[in-house]
Amino acid sequence: MKRGLTKIEIVLRVAGSTAMVFIFSGGAFSLAYWLTDWFYATHAVDLPEYVLQLVNWGLGILILILLVAIINLFTHSKQRAVWIEMMDALKRMAKGDFNVMLDRDKKYHGQIGAFIESINDMAHELKQVELLRQEFISNVSHEIQSPLTSIRGFASTLQREDLSPEEQRHYLSIIEMETTRLSKISDNLLKLTTLEAEQQQLDSKRYRLDTQLEHIVLACEPQWLEKELELELELEETDIVANEEMLSQVWVNLIHNAIKFTPVQGSIKIVLHRMPNEIKVSIADSGIGISKEDQLRIFERFYKGDKQRTRTADGSGLGLSIVKKIVELHRGCVTVSSRLHEGSSFDVSLPAE
The missing domain is CATH 3.30.565.10 (Histidine kinase-like ATPase, C-terminal domain)
Structure with missing residues (x-):
């Protein structure tokens, strides 16, 4: 459940934002003062005092706007890099590559950080599912291959002309036993798959x-x-x-x-x-x-x-x-x-x- 901000947290956030505004504004107007002071000291300027103050104020506003623009450009570029990295991770996962791990510590917190964590969790879960799928296919192949090898070998042996009727019946009984085993494997796989794939009604x-x-x-x-x-x-x-x-x-x-x-x-x-x-x-x-x-x-x-x-x-x-x-x-x-x-x-x- 998402927790709302307390009054103290709201006051602290507002105070922090206000402090940042004062810092940037103070820095911009201080820089404007030093620039105009240097210019007036090196050039003969004869203007009324209020005009000089107006120039200082206007230059300070311009510097402040430039600082904000530079900060926004840097922030947007960083956000764009993060989104590109996340989209690349999703594309890799869509192609079956689940070895994805985005580094959240060097990125953002908040909603972007939560999204990065969700991608990492999704990649981990899909990787586990893929490992189970590969193990399942390997096990099925092994279980099926064994009776098939026996059937093929004894069927080849039955083509020999020097076999006695007793030997032929013996080999045929083995082939019948192995086909029964294959049938049981198939039935059990179908039953297990049906049980796992469906939220079926029990019909109790x-x-x-x-x-x-x-x-x-x-x-x-x-x-x-x-x-x-x-x-x-x-x-x-x-x-x-x-x-x-x-x-x-x-x-x-x-x-x-x-x-x-x-x-x-x-x-x-x-x-x-x-x-x-x-x-x-x-x-x-x-x-x-x-x-x-x-x-x-x-x-x-x-x-x-x-x-x-x-x-x-x-x-x-x-x-x-x-x-x-x-x-x-x-x-x-x-x-x-x-x-x-x-x-x-x-x-x-x-x-x-």
Whole structure:
């Protein structure tokens, strides 16, 4: 909010302006006096006293006008240089060059100074966005290149005539697996882009959250039975007003991750607890855990964590980014707590009605 000037500040500014006028006027008329005094001393001038004073006064006015004109010319030239520099900076930014930093200390304060600061802030923000864009393109290219390389290599191998039917089926199954992986990457990218680009309506409705979690756990039964995992459910009867399809994606991603990163005969515990102003879902596993460093970046796009997690299961690194975005759209938050080799717990907090 812009602050108005106090009475003391107004008095000080008026006093300062008045003092400057007196200084310039005094200097101009003093210079006029010394010039006319020198001229009268070196030339025989016989004029009435009032005429001499009038000449002194007129010369003083002329000198004062010249001083003001010189000061204005210098000030306008400096302002013009500042505006030219700012326009050049904006042109560079428009062409994609965000390495712009105008030096405000040597320029102006006030409105021009604020404008310079705004340009510097804009350049910094755009530079950060550009770095994120370049990193995103690099990550997408890397994720797509890997399955494409496999498909190309095995497709070339299939052209050999000495392959047995079993070898052909094996290579075809790998190609099918890699195309499925490409399809998942494409679907997740489209979903994440849609979530980030639109302020979309959630199309919320009331439904039983505990029932939704039960159904998802049952749908994952083949996966956790195969690894002989022990599942424990503590689900309070809970109604929620939310987008059922979106939240289903959240639980599917988190439960699938828990199954993937939990070793054989491990355990997973899912707890749903309703509080007066908050609904909390916790999905904890006895898996390989996440390091402190990785916990800081685990929700970033394409971030896969340490090598141990990467070796344990394939993935595009987009699942947790989608989880975080969906939860934030519901005005909630998702956090992780974990210790290496001791398991992880993902906690989702959503506002109650």
